Amino acid sequence: xSFVTRGFSGRRREPDTRLPPGQTLVQDWPVLSAGPxxxxxxxxxxxxxxxxxxxxxxxxxxxxxxxxxxxxTVDIHxxxxxxxxxxxxxxxxxxxxxxxxxxxHEYVMAHSYGGYTTNVPLEDLLDGKAWIAxxxxxxxxxxxxxxxxxxxxxxxYFWKSAKWVRGLTMMPDNDPGFWEQYxxxxxxxxxxEERYW
Amino acid sequence: xxxxxxxxxxxxPRPAWHVATVVETRRETPTAARLVLDVPTWxxxxxxxxxxxxxxxxxxYQASRSYSIASATPAGQVVLAVDELPDGExxxxxxRDLRPGDQLELHGPxxxxxxxxxxxxxxxxxxxAGGSGVVxxxxxxxxxxxxxxxxxxxxxxxxxxxxxxxxxDELAGLAGPxxxxxxxxxxxxxxxxxxxxxxxxxxxxxxxxxxxxxRPHVYVCGSTGFVETVARWLQELGHAAADIHTERFGGx
Numbered sequence: 001x002s003f004v005t006r007g008f009s010g011r012r013r014e015p016d017t018r019l020p021p022g023q024t025l026v027q028d029w030p031v032l033s034a035g036p037x038x039x040x041x042x043x044x045x046x047x048x049x050x051x052x053x054x055x056x057x058x059x060x061x062x063x064x065x066x067x068x069x070x071x072x073t074v075d076i077h078x079x080x081x082x083x084x085x086x087x088x089x090x091x092x093x094x095x096x097x098x099x100x101x102x103x104x105h106e107y108v109m110a111h112s113y114g115g116y117t118t119n120v121p122l123e124d125l126l127d128g129k130a131w132i133a134x135x136x137x138x139x140x141x142x143x144x145x146x147x148x149x150x151x152x153x154x155x156x157y158f159w160k161s162a163k164w165v166r167g168l169t170m171m172p173d174n175d176p177g178f179w180e181q182y183x184x185x186x187x188x189x190x191x192x193e194e195r196y197w
Numbered sequence: 198x199x200x201x202x203x204x205x206x207x208x209x210p211r212p213a214w215h216v217a218t219v220v221e222t223r224r225e226t227p228t229a230a231r232l233v234l235d236v237p238t239w240x241x242x243x244x245x246x247x248x249x250x251x252x253x254x255x256x257x258y259q260a261s262r263s264y265s266i267a268s269a270t271p272a273g274q275v276v277l278a279v280d281e282l283p284d285g286e287x288x289x290x291x292x293r294d295l296r297p298g299d300q301l302e303l304h305g306p307x308x309x310x311x312x313x314x315x316x317x318x319x320x321x322x323x324x325x326a327g328g329s330g331v332v333x334x335x336x337x338x339x340x341x342x343x344x345x346x347x348x349x350x351x352x353x354x355x356x357x358x359x360x361x362x363x364x365x366d367e368l369a370g371l372a373g374p375x376x377x378x379x380x381x382x383x384x385x386x387x388x389x390x391x392x393x394x395x396x397x398x399x400x401x402x403x404x405x406x407x408x409x410x411x412r413p414h415v416y417v418c419g420s421t422g423f424v425e426t427v428a429r430w431l432q433e434l435g436h437a438a439a440d441i442h443t444e445r446f447g448g449x
Contacts, residue, residue: 007295183308
C-alpha cells in the first residue's frame with residue numbers, strides 16, 4: 001500500500017543489497033534494553049545448558065574460552081531499523097557447546113542475567129550460525145552491549161542475540177521469550193521483516 | 198511455528214499499517230516539532246507505546262524510523278514529538294518539511310512492555326526523563342490525568358534549558374496533588390530558579406523521586422548514557438531491578 005510522501009527524497013545513496021528491507025546502515029552501536037544493565041564479573045560468570053532430563057552442562061568463563069575462540073565478521077540487524085555491516089566479533093561457536101548435549105527437543109530458550117529470555121530454534125544455533133560472543137569491535141563486550149558474554153545469532157533480528165547470556169534450556173515447543181511475549185515475532189527473519197506478530 | 202502459549206498483552210490492538218494525514222505541525226522546542234496526525238483506522242494505543250513511520254520517495258526508496266507516541270491518544274488520532282537529529286535522514290524532513298495535508302505510513306501501535314495502564318494498582322509511579330525521552334512519559338502522565346487514576350505520579354525531567362521542555366503547558370496543567378513535576382535544568386534555568394544548574398546527580402535523583410521504600414514502578418527514558426546512569430543510581434538507592442523499566446533512543 002506504499003505511496004510517495006510529498007517532498008521526501010531520502011539520502012541519495014546506492015541501494016545496498018546487504019541491507020534487509022526497512023533497515024538503515026549505522027556506524028555507531030545503539031543500545032536497547034528493557035531494564036537496568038546487569039554487571040557480571042567473569043569470575044562469577046557461568047553458562048548452563050539444560051536438557052530434558054534436567055541435566056545441567058556447565059562451563060565457567062575459562063572453560064568456555066578453552067573450547068576455542070574464533071573470529072567472525074557478520075552483519076547485524078536490529079528490529080528498530082538499524083543495521084551494521086562487517087562487524088568483527090570473537091566468540092565460541094555453539095556447535096562446540098552442543099557437542100556433548102544430547103536432546104530430542106528442537107527449541108531453545110536463552111536465559112540472561114537480569115531475567116531476559118528469548119526463544120530460538122536449535123537448528124538456528126548450529127552449523128556455524130551462532131556463537132557465545134565475548135568481544136566485539138576488537139574489545140571485550142561492554143556490559144551495556146551484553147558483556148561479559150552474549151548470544152550472537154546474526155541471521156535473526158538482534159533481540160535474539162540475548163545479552164548477558166547465562167543459560168540455554170532445551171524445550172519441546174517454540175515458547176515465546178521476553179520480547180516475543182510482548183508482540184515481537186517468534187522467529188525474526190530480517191529478510192522477511194518478521195518484526196511483530 | 199507453534200502458537201504462543203501466552204496471551205499476555207493480546208488484548209491490545211494488533212500492530213497494523215495505517216495511512217496518516219498531517220493535521221498540524223508546530224515547533225515544540227528549538228529542535229523539535231509536534232505532529233498531529235489524523236489516522237482514521239488508528240485503534241488507539243497504550244501510554245508509552247511507539248510506532249514506525251515509513252516514508253517513500255518518488256523512486257521507491259523507503260526509510261523507516263521508530264518514534265514514541267506522545268500521548269495515549271484516542272482512536273483516530275496520533276500525536277508525535279520528533280527531535281531533529283543532526284545529520285538525520287528522516288527527522289529533519291519530519292521537523293522542517295512536513296505540511297498539513299501530507300500523508301505518511303504508520304505501523305503500530307508497538308510495544309507492550311514500556312507502557313503504563315490505568316487501573317493497575319495503587320503503587321506509585323516514578324517517571325525519569327532525559328531530554329526528548331520525556332515523550333512516552335508525557336503520554337503516561339496524560340493518561341494518568343485523563344483516567345483520574347489514584348496511583349501517585351511523579352516526573353523528574355532533566356532538560357537543557359526552559360525552551361527545551363516538551364509539552365511545557367500540558368505538564369504544568371497536569372501538575373497537582375496526584376502528579377508532581379520536578380525539573381532539572383542542565384544548562385540554563387529560568388530567572389530565580391532555586392536549584393543548581395547542571396547535570397542530574399545521584400543526590401538530586403534521591404531527593405526528587407519517590408523513595409524506594411514506597412516501591413514505585415519506575416520508567417526511565419533518555420539517551421543511553423542517561424538511562425545507564427539513572428538506572429544504576431536507582432538500584433544503588435534501593436530500587437529493585439524488576440521495578441525499573443528503561444527505554445533509550447535508538448540513535449537513528
